[in-house]
Amino acid sequence: MVDFLDSRAIRGVARVRTVRLDQAIWRVAFGVFCCAALAYMAPASATENGKAQHARAGIIEKQNKGLRARASVPQNGAGYFVEFRSRPGYLFGHTYLVYGRTDGHGRRLAEKYAGAYPLDGQRGLIVGSVVPVPSSVRGVKEDYEERPSNIYRRKLSPAEYARLNAIIRHVSAEDKHWNLLFANCNDFAIEVAHGMGMSAPPSWVLPKDFIAGLRYLNEP
Numbered sequence: 001m002v003d004f005l006d007s008r009a010i011r012g013v014a015r016v017r018t019v020r021l022d023q024a025i026w027r028v029a030f031g032v033f034c035c036a037a038l039a040y041m042a043p044a045s046a047t048e049n050g051k052a053q054h055a056r057a058g059i060i061e062k063q064n065k066g067l068r069a070r071a072s073v074p075q076n077g078a079g080y081f082v083e084f085r086s087r088p089g090y091l092f093g094h095t096y097l098v099y100g101r102t103d104g105h106g107r108r109l110a111e112k113y114a115g116a117y118p119l120d121g122q123r124g125l126i127v128g129s130v131v132p133v134p135s136s137v138r139g140v141k142e143d144y145e146e147r148p149s150n151i152y153r154r155k156l157s158p159a160e161y162a163r164l165n166a167i168i169r170h171v172s173a174e175d176k177h178w179n180l181l182f183a184n185c186n187d188f189a190i191e192v193a194h195g196m197g198m199s200a201p202p203s204w205v206l207p208k209d210f211i212a213g214l215r216y217l218n219e220p
Contacts (some may be wrong), residue, residue, distance in 0.1 A: 004195075007012075022115075032056040035220065055151045056074045069094065079101070079103075079155060079160035080089070080100070080102070080105075080156040080158065080160070080194075081100065081101075081102060081153060081155055081156060082098070082099040082101065082154050082161075082164055083097065083099065083151050083152065083153045084151070084154075084189055085097070085098060085143075085209045086149045086151075086207035087143065087146040087149055088149060088150050089142060089146070089207075090122065090126075091125075091180075093143070094115065094117075094143070094185050094207055095115065095186050095205055095210055095211065096113060096167075096185065096189075097109065097114045097145050097192065098143075099112055099164060099168075100112055113139025113143050113144065114139060114141070114172075114187075115138070115140070115143060116136075116137055116138050116176065116183070116184070116187065116188035117140050118133045118178045119134045120133060121140075124178065127176075128178045128179050132177075132178065132179040132183060133177060134176070135176045135177055136172070137168065137172040137175060148181040150207075150208045150212060151211065152214050152215040152218075160196065163196065164192070164196060167195035167196070168192065171191055171192070184200075184203055186203035186205070186207065187203045189214070193218075198214070198218050199217040199218055200213075200214055201213030201214060
């Protein structure tokens with residue numbers, strides 16, 4: 001069984017693709033609008049320093065510790081899920097994933113958050129609107145606190161869940177940069193969706209519309 005799951009996970013990682021070059025024209029046009037908007041905007045907040053980021057990460061880890069402990073106990077009828085979400089955020093919003101395990105009644109035993117986000121927080125979003133900035137795959141404070149503007153939920157089999165985890169580990173291990181036009185949060189969701197064998201809309205659409213497009217392209 002383990003070998004089967006591993007082979008499915010490897011095939012899922014192999015299907016991860018970069019955004020097609022034919023989207024570049026749309027992104028450049030979109031960039032003209034973004035640059036014009038940025039010219040009239042001031043930084044929304046001061047730079048978040050490293051200690052503050054570590055403190056938030058510690059709080060989030062403590063909140064999920066109990067859930068992970070429950071998830072380690074075998075449960076009859078357990079299932080798996082992934083949610084592609086959007087929420088309000090800087091300029092146009094943010095796309096991220098929530099995924100985890102449920103019990104036989106559909107109650108969540110554990111959940112993880114993942115999205116592409118600049119390491120420098122709010123300042124990274126501003127600078128990254130013009131030039132690429134270092135980023136990582138993680139959940140941020142606003143993902144836990146902000147009400148989602150759109151959600152596309154999919155139930156997963158054990159093999160699909162193993163593949164999803166392998167894809168996210170693979171993408172997280174890469175050196176990543178965030179840019180509003182060419183490497184944004186939608187691009188991360190596209191990598192995951194393609195690795196899962198799903199279709200995905202282009203990354204230049206707004207996060208809320210991206211989730212709607214993802215649902216439209218993948219529901220029967």
